[in-house]
Amino acid sequence: MIALGMLFALVFLVALIMHILGRLEKARWMQWVLIICIPLALLASNMGWMSAEVGRQPWIVQGLLRTTKAVSPLVSSGQIWTTLGLFGLIYLVLFIAWLRIFVGIIKKGPEDTVEMLQAEKSAAPAPAGAGR
Amino acid sequence: MTLANTWFFLVALLLTVYVILDGFDLGAGVLYPFIARGEDQKSVVRASIGPVWDGNEVWLVTGAGAIFAAFPMVYAMTFSGFYLAIMLVLFGLILRAVSLEFRHQDSAWAPVWDGAFFLGSLVPALLVGVALGNVIRGVPMDTQGNYIGSFWDLLNPYSLLVGVTGLALLTQHGAAWLSIKAEGDLQERAWKWRKASFWVCAVLAIATSVATIVAVPRASDLVFGRPAGWLFLAVALIGILYTVYAMYMKSSALQSFVGSAIIIIGFAGIAAVGNFPDMVPARGTPPATSLTVERAASGHLTLLVMLILALVFVPIVLLYTALIYKTFWGKTKAADADY
Numbered sequence: 333m334i335a336l337g338m339l340f341a342l343v344f345l346v347a348l349i350m351h352i353l354g355r356l357e358k359a360r361w362m363q364w365v366l367i368i369c370i371p372l373a374l375l376a377s378n379m380g381w382m383s384a385e386v387g388r389q390p391w392i393v394q395g396l397l398r399t400t401k402a403v404s405p406l407v408s409s410g411q412i413w414t415t416l417g418l419f420g421l422i423y424l425v426l427f428i429a430w431l432r433i434f435v436g437i438i439k440k441g442p443e444d445t446v447e448m449l450q451a452e453k454s455a456a457p458a459p460a461g462a463g464r
Numbered sequence: 465m466t467l468a469n470t471w472f473f474l475v476a477l478l479l480t481v482y483v484i485l486d487g488f489d490l491g492a493g494v495l496y497p498f499i500a501r502g503e504d505q506k507s508v509v510r511a512s513i514g515p516v517w518d519g520n521e522v523w524l525v526t527g528a529g530a531i532f533a534a535f536p537m538v539y540a541m542t543f544s545g546f547y548l549a550i551m552l553v554l555f556g557l558i559l560r561a562v563s564l565e566f567r568h569q570d571s572a573w574a575p576v577w578d579g580a581f582f583l584g585s586l587v588p589a590l591l592v593g594v595a596l597g598n599v600i601r602g603v604p605m606d607t608q609g610n611y612i613g614s615f616w617d618l619l620n621p622y623s624l625l626v627g628v629t630g631l632a633l634l635t636q637h638g639a640a641w642l643s644i645k646a647e648g649d650l651q652e653r654a655w656k657w658r659k660a661s662f663w664v665c666a667v668l669a670i671a672t673s674v675a676t677i678v679a680v681p682r683a684s685d686l687v688f689g690r691p692a693g694w695l696f697l698a699v700a701l702i703g704i705l706y707t708v709y710a711m712y713m714k715s716s717a718l719q720s721f722v723g724s725a726i727i728i729i730g731f732a733g734i735a736a737v738g739n740f741p742d743m744v745p746a747r748g749t750p751p752a753t754s755l756t757v758e759r760a761a762s763g764h765l766t767l768l769v770m771l772i773l774a775l776v777f778v779p780i781v782l783l784y785t786a787l788i789y790k791t792f793w794g795k796t797k798a799a800d801a802d803y
Contacts, residue, residue, distance in 0.1 A: 406544040406610055415551045422555060426562060429576075433569050 333383060336376040343369055467768060468761035471534040472740065474774065478530055480732040482523035483592075483634075484725045485785075489513035489520055491638015493560060493585025494631070497578065499642065499653045506578070510564060512645035512796040516788060517564065521557065522781075533770055537609045537760040538743045545603065545611025546595060549618055553588045560584025586631075593630020597623030600735060601680050602747030602754075609755055622679050629672045632665035633731070637724045643717035645796045651717075658720060659711055666704065669731070676738075682745065683738035693737045700730025 343365060350356040356363075392399040465473075492513050500506040532539040543550055563580035570577065601622050604612050639658035646654050677684040687693035707723030710716045739745065743760050746753040761767065 404540070404544040404547075407547045411547055414548070418551070418555060422558060429562075429566060429570065429573065432573075433566060437569075 333376050333379040336372055336379070340369060340373065340376075466758075467764060467771065468534075468757050469741075470771065471530070471761065471767055472736075472743070472757045474771075475527060475530050475534065476732065476736040478523060478527040480729060482520070482527055483732060484637075484728050485520035485523055486517070487589075487634040487637045487728065488641035488721070489517040489638065490585045490589040491634040491636070492642055493581050493638070494589055494635050495638055495642065495654070495657060496585070497582050499639075499650065499657055501649075505646075505650045507568065508646055508650060508796050509642065510567060510581070512642060514564065515792045518561070519785060519788060530770070530774075534762055534767055535743060535755075535757075535760040536762060538755050541605065541609050541611055541744060541755060542595070542599075545613070546598070546618060548615045549591055549595060553591050556584040556587035556591075558584070560588075589634045590627050590631045592627075593633075594618065594623045594627035596630065596735060597626030599744055600626065600676070600683050600738060602682075602742075602745035604748040605744070605746050605753045605755070606749070607753055609753070609760075612749070622675055625668070625672055625675055629665065629668040632661060632668050633724075633728065636661035636665045637721070637728070640717060640721040640724050644721055647795050655717065658717070662707060662711065662720075662724075680738075683735075686740070687734055687738045690737055693734065696730050696733030696737055698730075699733060700727055703727035703730050 347356060347362065347366060350359060350362060388394055390398055390400070392402045492509055496506070496509050500509045528539070528543075531542075559580040561584075563577040563584060567574065567577040567581070595618075598618050598620075601620070603617075606612050636658060639654055639661050642654035643651060643658050673684075687697070703723050703726030706726060707720050710719035710723050741757045742754045743757055744755040745751075
């Protein structure tokens with residue numbers, strides 16, 4: 333996680349310098365590096381959670397409460413497995429949906445965004461009280 | 465009034481505000497497949513709640529958070545004891561939130577998101593009432609305040625009746641909201657649903673009242689035996705009369721919405737008076753196992769610090785909430801859906 337964070341800072345710096353020098357648009361290798369950084373950022377944030385949650389064991393509240401003592405006596409492992417499975421299912425569906433929408437937006441390309449911004453600008457001075 | 469009693473009142477207040485605010489957007493989601501025809505009307509329904517639904521849900525988080533900090537035993541008992549039911553509410557709210565965010569980005573999956581929006585509204589709208597029914601009726605607990613029933617025990621006839629009544633209450637509340645925000649054909653249909661669902665709710669509320677007197681006399685005796693009980697009965701009655709007046713004499717959607725909010729305050733007050741000083745009464749186990757306000761409350765310092773924080777931040781939240789509603793006041797157009 334820490335290494336990835338350092339890497340992001342470095343990549344950002346290199347990209348910034350290249351942008352200032354006007355060379356970022358032509359350097360395809362650097363654009364690939366930036367794209368690869370997208371999933372790496374998700375990985376880093378998850379690894380951060382893991383090191384916080386796993387690193388704290390056997391405590392659930394450091395120095396105060398042990399995880400074994402914090403377990404609810406009411407919720408059976410069957411219930412935990414059921415909801416864990418449902419969480420997995422929901423996140424899987426959401427991941428697929430997100431991926432489709434994400435890829436769709438990328439495939440549309442940046443032209444649409446420019447048009448959208450222009451459309452918004454021309455729509456902005458609409459008369460007050462137009463329904464909002 | 466002790467500090468613990470003050471927090472009982474504040475928790476009841478937070479949850480009542482939650483039902484009034486999130487109630488109408490849950491109700492709008494329940495009505496969504498029945499009254500919105502065509503893409504434009506569907507986007508009007510979604511856009512009418514678009515800027516406010518997530519802010520409204522914050523009151524549930526605040527209410528649950530206040531229970532967690534002020535009454536940890538109640539939090540532990542209900543969230544662990546009602547685990548599967550609460551997880552179902554959570555899954556519903558997740559699907560609903562995502563469907564509102566993704567729907568207009570993703571026309572290919574429109575039926576999926578429409579379905580998720582409907583189910584994600586229906587499940588919480590129903591289960592919140594079922595949970596309230598169980599809290600009024602009481603649940604079996606051991607001496608440490610652990611729930612000792614099963615998931616299926618929560619689905620008893622009385623609690624299911626309260627759940628269906630709550631669903632009807634939120635549906636008529638949502639129909640009133642849509643009658644305010646919609647125009648034309650959609651507005652007419654919303655107004656028809658607003659009247660019909662009000663009478664369904666009224667019949668169910670009478671059934672719930674009778675069922676409470678028969679099945680949970682502890683609660684009804686407390687309501688009839690206390691001035692506060694009569695006060696909230698009067699509030700509920702005023703809300704009902706005002707709603708009928710708004711619907712049939714004034715044909716005012718806004719006034720019928722206010723009437724419905726008054727009804728919710730009345731019903732919530734009746735439920736709170738019927739439970740106090742219990743937060744979760746025992747049923748089938750000795751009365752000493754009941755979670756009372758005093759037994760479940762946190763320490764004095766915790767409650768005091770929480771009270772000071774609440775007095776500072778709740779007015780700020782109320783202020784920006786009012787500002788949001790003012791900003792988005794008026795009719796919703798289909799073009800607003802991009803928000």
